Amino acid sequence: MSAEQRQESDVEGTKRSSEHLRGTLALGIDDGEPNFSADDEQLLKFHGIYAQDDRDVRRARSLAGEPLEYSFMIRVAIPGGRLTPAQWLALDQISSDVADGTLRLTTRQAVQFHGVRKGGLRPLARALDGHLMTSFAACGDVVRNIVTCPGLQSEDPTGSLTEITEHLARTFKPATAAHWEIFVDGKAAASREETQERSFYGATYLPRKFKIAIAHPGDNCVDVFAQDLGLVPGSHPDAGEGFTVLVGGGLGRSYANPDTFPRLADPLTFATYGEIDDVIMAVINTYRELGDRTDRRRARMKYVVADIGIERFRDEIVARLGRPLRDPLPLMPEIDTDDHLGWRHLPDGRLQIGIRVSAGRVKDVDGGTRLRSALRRIAEEYPVSFYITPQQDILVSSVPAEFQEQIDKILFDHDVASVESLGPVERNALACPALPTCGQALTESERRLPELVGLIEGQLQSSGLGGRRLQLRMTGCPNGCARPAVAEIGVVGRTKSTYDIFLGGGPRGDRLATLHREKVKLEEIPELLEPLFARWRDEGGEGESFGDFLTRVEGP
Numbered sequence: 001m002s003a004e005q006r007q008e009s010d011v012e013g014t015k016r017s018s019e020h021l022r023g024t025l026a027l028g029i030d031d032g033e034p035n036f037s038a039d040d041e042q043l044l045k046f047h048g049i050y051a052q053d054d055r056d057v058r059r060a061r062s063l064a065g066e067p068l069e070y071s072f073m074i075r076v077a078i079p080g081g082r083l084t085p086a087q088w089l090a091l092d093q094i095s096s097d098v099a100d101g102t103l104r105l106t107t108r109q110a111v112q113f114h115g116v117r118k119g120g121l122r123p124l125a126r127a128l129d130g131h132l133m134t135s136f137a138a139c140g141d142v143v144r145n146i147v148t149c150p151g152l153q154s155e156d157p158t159g160s161l162t163e164i165t166e167h168l169a170r171t172f173k174p175a176t177a178a179h180w181e182i183f184v185d186g187k188a189a190a191s192r193e194e195t196q197e198r199s200f201y202g203a204t205y206l207p208r209k210f211k212i213a214i215a216h217p218g219d220n221c222v223d224v225f226a227q228d229l230g231l232v233p234g235s236h237p238d239a240g241e242g243f244t245v246l247v248g249g250g251l252g253r254s255y256a257n258p259d260t261f262p263r264l265a266d267p268l269t270f271a272t273y274g275e276i277d278d279v280i281m282a283v284i285n286t287y288r289e290l291g292d293r294t295d296r297r298r299a300r301m302k303y304v305v306a307d308i309g310i311e312r313f314r315d316e317i318v319a320r321l322g323r324p325l326r327d328p329l330p331l332m333p334e335i336d337t338d339d340h341l342g343w344r345h346l347p348d349g350r351l352q353i354g355i356r357v358s359a360g361r362v363k364d365v366d367g368g369t370r371l372r373s374a375l376r377r378i379a380e381e382y383p384v385s386f387y388i389t390p391q392q393d394i395l396v397s398s399v400p401a402e403f404q405e406q407i408d409k410i411l412f413d414h415d416v417a418s419v420e421s422l423g424p425v426e427r428n429a430l431a432c433p434a435l436p437t438c439g440q441a442l443t444e445s446e447r448r449l450p451e452l453v454g455l456i457e458g459q460l461q462s463s464g465l466g467g468r469r470l471q472l473r474m475t476g477c478p479n480g481c482a483r484p485a486v487a488e489i490g491v492v493g494r495t496k497s498t499y500d501i502f503l504g505g506g507p508r509g510d511r512l513a514t515l516h517r518e519k520v521k522l523e524e525i526p527e528l529l530e531p532l533f534a535r536w537r538d539e540g541g542e543g544e545s546f547g548d549f550l551t552r553v554e555g556p
Contacts, residue, residue: 006294014039015141015204020176020197021046029182034070034118046142046205047179048075048135049121052114056436072116073437074099074124077138079169080148080162080214081109081388085379088386090131092376098124103372105360107430107482108145108211109388110138114437125183136179141206143172143284149216150340150387152233154397155347157385160241160273161233165214171277172212172284174201200284207291207299210284211250213390214243219338222390223483223509225264226251228301229283234270234329242272244328247283247313248305251480254297255494262485262512263302266310267328268317282320286313337508339391339428342419343404351404352397355411356422359431359446360392374414378407392430423457424469430483434476434493441476443493449474452491452522459526463533470546471507474499485512488547489529494519501528504550511551 014023023043028036036044041051054069061068076091083091091111095103098120099113106112116124128134138145146169152161175195181187197203214231215224224230230246249265271279287301290308305313318325341354357371364370378384378396382403387395399407411418419427429452432438434445452474460466473487478500484490490502490513498519505513517528532550540549 008293009296009299011042011141011296012204012293014042018043019178020203021140021174021178022176022182025178026182029118029121034067036118044072046137046140046174047183048077048138048140049073050075050139050439052437052439054436055439055441070118071114071437072118072121074113074116074121074135075106075138076111076113076128076133076135077145077169078110078133078388079146080153080165081150081390082153082162082165083386083388085382085384085386087131087133088379089376090127090133092372092379094124094127095372097127101372102361102363104433105357105362105388105392105394107360107390107392108147109390110145111388112433114433122183122186125179129180129184134179137173139209141208141210142174142201143168143206143210143212145169147211147213147222147227147390149214149219149222150389150395150397151216151219151221151338152214154352154385154387154395157398161214164273164276168212168280172198172280174198174205200281200288202288204293206284206288207293208296208301210287210301212280216338218335220335220509221337221340223486225249225509226262226483226486227265228287229280230265231276232329232331236270236272236326236329239270239272239326242270243276244331245269245271245276245279245283246328248302248310250300250302251483251485252300253478253480253485255478257295257297260297260303261306262480263306264486264510264512265302266305267331268310268314269325270328271326278321279317279325282317285320286316290316335508335510339393340389340395341393341422341427346398349401350397351399351401352395353399353404353407353411354389354393354395354419356417356419356427357393358426359429359433359449361446362394369416370414371416374410374416377410382407391428423453424460424467425457425472426453427469429453429472429474430487431474432476432481438476440479441493443476443496443499445474445476445482445493448522452525455523455526456489456529459529459533463530464537465533468536468546471505483509486510487513488545488550489513491522491525497521499525501525503532504547504554506551507545507547511547513547 100115213222231243246265253260431449434441471488473484476493502513
């Protein structure tokens with residue numbers, strides 16, 4: 001039976017009948033209950049809000065006949081991760097006023113708040129709106145936050161690549177006024193003269209989420225091959241400045257559906273600045289029309305490209321675009337990945353410091369690192385800008401040279417680790433939040449990342465490899481939010497107490513990892529890696545990464 005003949009998923013019906021993402025949210029937010037209806041929980045995602053509960057106490061409360069400990073996660077879309085000091089201070093204040101006192105930086109350069117109660121949703125949305133920020137379209141079946149290499153922006157803050165990030169964020173955000181009415185203004189429109197929704201969204205929006213990233217030509221910190229659509233700036237010998245466009249990447253999979261898999265994006269075409277909107281719209285329209293709306297586990301665009309092939313997909317784009325496509329430019333064969341940490345000079349003479357944020361969680365720890373307070377003080381006192389990186393870290397940029405020592409002292413006084421003190425795994429390790437808040441998590445991730453980092457760094461040390469860098473990414477389920485499928489070591493939650501181990505991904509994000517062992521307990525991971533580390537030490541070439549070594553000696 002074809003996808004067209006199968007019944008669409010319940011979520012598709014919810015979207016179609018929602019009056020462009022309104023549903024009954026305006027009633028539910030004021031009904032006095034701690035949660036929303038199931039249908040409205042689906043619509044909340046389009047507004048950047050996920051309904052959650054504290055899974056640490058779920059069983060105990062259920063056995064006691066008590067309601068679940070409901071709360072909400074709010075994701076703020078920050079195009080390119082770029083923030084002014086005033087915006088950072090507003091986010092910091094929100095974390096105290098209505099959230100759990102932390103800010104979580106994501107691999108898509110967004111900011112998440114956790115532990116928000118229903119009564120805090122409107123105050124939060126209004127505070128964001130007052131500082132030109134929003135959670136709208138940070139989640140849901142739409143174009144998500146535009147991710148951009150921070151180097152493209154910080155090196156030329158007013159340049160064309162900074163502007164294209166903002167332009168794409170505006171162009172592909174849904175047009176419906178639902179978020180303003182429900183969460184900011186708090187009043188339904190007196191008459192429903194609805195702004196015409198964008199044609200590539202229509203009444204049911206996209207089959208699933210759609211991710212766009214802009215990479216630096218020589219720096220794949222955004223994991224451009226893991227995106228639904230990736231853009232790599234370049235200069236065409238005939239057409240001039242523009243982008244090589246990649247399509248069909250994505251890393252999530254589902255244990256419940258063996259026909260799901262990670263996939264790297266394929267080069268599609270080269271488009272100039274003047275052409276890029278039309279090309280992206282043609283790609284989105286193709287996905288909207290061909291994407292699977294019957295099975296959400298297989299609704300991502302990567303499966304459209306995988307099923308029909310890149311050549312037929314290109315034909316579909318040409319048919320919708322109404323003109324031929326240029327061949328893509330060849331990508332740099334030696335593309336690197338910059339973590340942007342530490343001090344560096346910018347072209348205009350100012351400075352930038354990249355600060356490591358473990359698992360992206362900005363917080364103050366009693367008797368330990370007080371990163372949140374340090375960043376607050378910097379934002380209050382210095383004329384700087386901030387960038388969230390795709391590695392869940394933060395850059396303090398545009399620092400006048402005369403303030404370098406003062407900012408260093410603030411970081412030192414707040415026990416913020418310098419880049420020189422970071423361990424070889426700790427420096428780049430990523431983790432998703434997982435338990436206790438994420439409803440998809442099968443096991444722990446963020447809370448056990450420091451333990452796993454310590455175990456692997458200990459094994460490196462005992463294997464005589466203490467100084468070698470190693471890329472570790474950990475998730476509590478196979479959805480892949482921390483991108484383990486392209487990591488040198490990917491640790492993916494399988495059961496409540498075990499993980500699947502993937503090895504051999506490219507440290508440049510251009511190669512998928514392969515499954516090495518299933519259902520491994522966390523404390524058993526160093527023993528599993530020990531013989532591989534020994535071979536890397538004895539047989540690896542000078543400067544050869546762990547992932548490159550495994551691929552060379554064991555094959556892809």
